Amino acid sequence: MPAPPLDINLGDVVQMRKPHPCGGDTWRVVRLGAEIGIRCLTCDRKVLLPRSTFERRVKRFVEHGIGNETAENAKNEKRKT
Numbered sequence: 636m637p638a639p640p641l642d643i644n645l646g647d648v649v650q651m652r653k654p655h656p657c658g659g660d661t662w663r664v665v666r667l668g669a670e671i672g673i674r675c676l677t678c679d680r681k682v683l684l685p686r687s688t689f690e691r692r693v694k695r696f697v698e699h700g701i702g703n704e705t706a707e708n709a710k711n712e713k714r715k716t
């Protein structure tokens with residue numbers, strides 16, 4: 636059975652199957668569209684992945700965002716610290 640399509644929201648934190656070269660494996664969703672933008676929570680790098688690739692690489696959702704506002708707040712928090 637194929638997995639149902641993922642419900643992705645801005646601000647979601649996901650764990651990927653393969654760790655980033657920096658050693659981190661958790662990412663925050665920062666952009667939605669044909670390509671999904673995710674930011675590595677460990678090194679703060681941002682990458683764009685086609686949705687299909689993103690869905691294949693996600694291992695699990697660590698935290699569910701609730702949309703735009705959450706992502707913006709998260710970004711602002713990050714700048715302050």
Ligand SMILES: [Zn+2]
Pocket residue numbers: 655656657658659675676677678679680
């Ligand atoms: Zn990284």
